[in-house]
Structure formats: C-alpha cells, structure tokens
Amino acid sequence: MISPEQVLAALRNVEDPDLKKDLVTLNMIKDLKIVDKQVSFTLELTTPACPMKDMLKNACLNAVKHFVSQEAEVEINITSRVTKPMDTTQLKDIRNIILVSSGKGGVGKSTVASNLAITLAADGAKVGLIDADIYGPSVPTMFDLVGAKPSARETEDGKTLILPIEKYGIKLLSLGFFADPDQPVPWRGPMASNAIKQLFNDADWGELDYLIVDLPPGTGDIHITVTQSFPIAGAVIVTTPQQVALADTRKGLAMFKMPSINIPVLGVIENMAYFTPEELPDNKYYIFGKDGGKELAKSFSVPFLGEIPILQSITAGGDSGVPVALDRTNKIAVSFAEIAGRVAQQIAINNAQTAGDLSLTV
C-alpha cells in the first residue's frame, strides 16, 4: 500500500531548476490521490509556458518509481498558477505586466509583442496586449482589426469600462482603435500619457496572467508614465544587430536600470538576425550585422532570450493580420515558443525572489 507521505517524500527529490527548491516545498504538488498502485497528482507550474514542463513531469515519474515503487502507475496532470511580482491593489487582477521595449523604432517590437502574446495564450495563459505606441499603433494591422471599435459597459458604480477586443484568444487594446487609421495624432506628451493610462485603468481586462505592453520607441513620456504608474513584472528588450539600433537599444535598456525606474530586464531578443532566401535555405545573410543582440545582453548581464531571422512569412504575417506564431509548425513560431518560455520562466524566477520563500511554501 502506497501512502501520500511516501509519494511526497519522493517528490522532495525533484527540484525546480529555476527556483532552486523542491516541488513539495514550492507547493507545486496538488490533488494527490492514491488507489492501490495508481498514483495521480497535479503539478502546478508557475507558468503554462514553462520550458521545463516535460523535464519536470519525467523527473516526478522517475522519483515515484525509484523511491516508492517500480510497480506504481503514475498519472501527472500539469496546470499552472501564474505568480505575481508584488501585491498591489492597483490592477489587482493583472498578474504580470510585461513591457516590450527598445530605444529604437522599427526593430520589430510589435511583431515580438504580438507573437509573444499569441504563444503565451496558446500555452493556456490568460493574455492581454496593450499597444502603447501612440503615434504608430501596429496592433490593428497585425491582428487584422483595422477599423475595429471596442464597445464599453457601465459598472454597478456607474463607471464606464472599455471592453478590449478579443482575437486569437488575446484581449487587445490599441490607441489605433480610437483614431482614424489615416489621421495623424499630433499630441504633446501629457495628452499621450493620459490616453495610455486610460487603456490600463478604464478597461475591463478581467483576470490576466500576462498583460503585454508594446511601447513606442525612445525613452519619453509614455515610458516614464507607464513605468511610474503601474507595477511592472519586467521588460523585454528588442533590437536588431545593427550598430545604430544597438546604440539606441542600449539606452532603452539602461533606462530600466535607472534607480528612479528600476524595472527587471527579462532579457534581449535579437530580431532580423539574418535573412534566408527560399532557394538557398542553408544561406544566412547577416544583412544587419551579427550577434549584436547577444553582445548587448552580455554587456548588461541580462539573459539573451533568442534570435528571430527575417523570413518573408514574418512580415507577410504581420501585414496580413495573421501573426506567424499562430501556426506552431513553422520555424519562426518555434523560435517564439522558446522565447516565450524563457520570458515566462524569468518572470517566475523574479516573482519567487520578490515574494521570498514564505509565500511559495506550504
């Protein structure tokens, strides 16, 4: 007869490599049931996009077989409960706000933000996306929502809330939904800042694991407003390998490390890493230089999250309103899945550190 204590003792030998603690201490084992030789439990991860999902599942299986009984028939369900960086009453149903940023424009922030959102949602997370690039909102084009208008609802206390538009399982808001696509928005900083705050505060986001924010280029009003007004889990930095892009990106990254801002940098993504033509699938043309993103990450001691090549399918995807990550079989989608896993992982690690040990133990 197998006892719950035996199984838990066995699982104490399995450590989460990121959080550096065993799964029982981390309170990740739930719903343990034992009927004769049949052992079933739920492994509750800190993110549905956990890149070590399969590894942890196997480790649990082996631990029970090894420490309890080779005869045990083990069934492991995997779920996740996404952690929060801090407890704030502000935006309390939004667990993690992730900024997608770069000092430089045109490096693919919107492509990265959109595909990151799609990948996390496909993994099972509840995801929202705010397009904060007030002067050049790309989300309407990327999600085939040009001309779409969000509706609103009244709350019981008489407040009007904007309803984000749902597409591909993601809740979306873009300043682009509120302006004529052909009309410029010649706004000075304070107007832009107020508009962006409304997208956070006056929208019915519901419960979200991740709210991804596609920031405009630079280090201006929007950046200052967003970083000072809301609790941010971390920032993802996008760059191309070009020196002139790296110079700006370096400043964009340094901004998050300033004492007055102090937001964790989750890592660097190198976009447009190389170009591969269809007829020459083995050729990599380093059109914009090589390894610039990797070196940037290294020089700031932040993780390198991955590289994304230029393939016509990416730009066509963004332009056609069908982001490339929707089809998990293509090469770019695989890159995005790896990157999304690393982003979610970094957040889980940071949250565990911020929370300290107590909140995660039984």
Place this chain on the structure above:
Amino acid sequence: MISPEQVLAALRNVEDPDLKKDLVTLNMIKDLKIVDKQVSFTLELTTPACPMKDMLKNACLNAVKHFVSQEAEVEINITSRVTKPMDTTQLKDIRNIILVSSGKGGVGKSTVASNLAITLAADGAKVGLIDADIYGPSVPTMFDLVGAKPSARETEDGKTLILPIEKYGIKLLSLGFFADPDQPVPWRGPMASNAIKQLFNDADWGELDYLIVDLPPGTGDIHITVTQSFPIAGAVIVTTPQQVALADTRKGLAMFKMPSINIPVLGVIENMAYFTPEELPDNKYYIFGKDGGKELAKSFSVPFLGEIPILQSITAGGDSGVPVALDRTNKIAVSFAEIAGRVAQQIAINNAQTAGDLSLTV
C-alpha cells in the same frame, strides 16, 4: 560682331522645365562676356544638385549656335544660388530647412538624412544636419563621431553659440553630442522641445543652403515644436514597403498636410526596397513587400523620390561611420544622388512658386 542682346535673345528660347520660364526671365544668366566669337557666361542654377544641369548647359550652347552664330565659341560656367522659401528674419542665413521624417521608426530616416546631406555637400551646397532624434540619435555613429563634443564661442553681444562639428563637409549637431552614449535620456516633451530649439537657435550655423533635420519617429512634441517654431522648406518622407510601416508613415505624412502645420511634402523615399545578395546580383528579394512607397506617394499625390535597396554596404556604411554616399561609384550612392537632385529640384520649384514671379525676374 556678336552683341549681348543677340545672345540674351537666343537664351530666351531656353526654358527651365521645372520653373516653366526662360533662363533670361529667371535671371539665371550672369557675367555675359563677348570677345569676337568667344561668348562666355555663367548659368546660375537654383541648386548645385540640379539634375538637369547638363541638359540646360547643352540647350544654352545650342541656342547660341542656332540663333546667333554657328561660329560662336561658347563657354558656360555653372554656379548656383540656392533660393529661400520665404523671407524671415529668423535663422536668416539658413536658406532651406528640410525635414526627414516618417511616422515609423527604423525605416532609415538617419541613413537617408546623412546620405542626402553628403550628396548635397558633394554637389557644392553648404549643408548642415541636425539630428533631432532625441531619444535615439544616430548621427554620432553614422559620422564616426561617438564621444565628440562641440565647442562654443562667445558672440560680441555676449551670447554663447555652439559650434557645429564639421565632417565630410557638413556641419553637424546631435543631441548625442551632449549626452553619454550609454545613458538614457528619459525626458518628457517640454525638455525635449527646449533642447531641440537650442540646436537651431543657439548654434553658429553660418550660411547654409540646406539644413537637414533628422526627426524622431512619430508625430509628437519634437515634430510640433520644429514645425511651429521654424520656417520649413519641406519634408521628405521615408518608409519601407511593409504595411505596418506604411500605416504609420501615412499618418506621418498626413501630419504635414494638416492645416495647422501645412508644410510642403517634397516626396516619398522607399528604403529597404529589396535585398540583393552578392552571389545572386540579379535577384531582388522583396523582403518587406513591393512598391509600398510608390503607392503611398501616389495616394497622397506627392512625388516619389526613389527607392534604396538593402545592401550590406549601406548598413555597414552607417555602422562604420563612413556613409555610403561618400563613394559616388557605388549603386546606392547613385540612388542617393538622384534622390538628392529631386529633393533640391522640388525645393527650387516650391520656392519659385512661393516667391511669385517678381523676385526671380531681372
């Protein structure tokens, strides 16, 4: 014996195809000297970058031979006197301020602005370049001037003037000269606006035919400040063929056409039009789509100024601090020369129209 009247009468048959008037009416014939059969004069164009230089010279030659004497030995010098869009006391020694703009970041504004400046200077114009991309100044990298610091001088009335840095025959100022390259500039709009005004007002520009201004992406504080504070000859719009870039660029372009701003759009330049690998010099990969810039120009009824392909030599040029247009033999430099000619031509046409007929007649 040939008389001056005969020669001028002959030259009245040569029309400037842009300004739609003959060269004598336009007051473009100077220093006419006749000694026996030797006729010499100076043809004073409205820009040293005039694309019709040779055509006009030939037309003058033929007119004298045909209407005066086949025996005449004609010598024509070409100079230029760049016209101004309007008479203002403000920045009175700067003839034409040209904005290089785009709603979108990363489309190559700085590459275009730098190479345009270099081409116009190589043609003999007096050229200045202001890098107004306050959050991501690229000029220091593009001109190999990272870490350079402009000096200053005192005027007789006790004012301090910044001395632009000269390189490749161009007077340069960039916010990047005043900040640590690795330090972010997290400035709200009013600070950014004041800084940019100083680059215009408090610098010793001397006499300039063209002052090119590399604007940041978007339609924010800097754009509003520059367009409202200074007399602008026109704006050059840079885009890539990508839909998401075009969407933003369309707004950037529309901004100049707003009644409150109302600045002539000199035309659209399509950057990153296609990629050609070295081994396949006949292949054009339309990585970001095809003809987007051309269609944008058409839909706004503004001139299409030309396209620039992606060649490793362009990005390498920008990154190495040796802009590609410096070597007039390469393919990209030829594209820039054509584009610069069209820009200068558009300005001359606009200036002639603004000035009306009188200021150009004898």
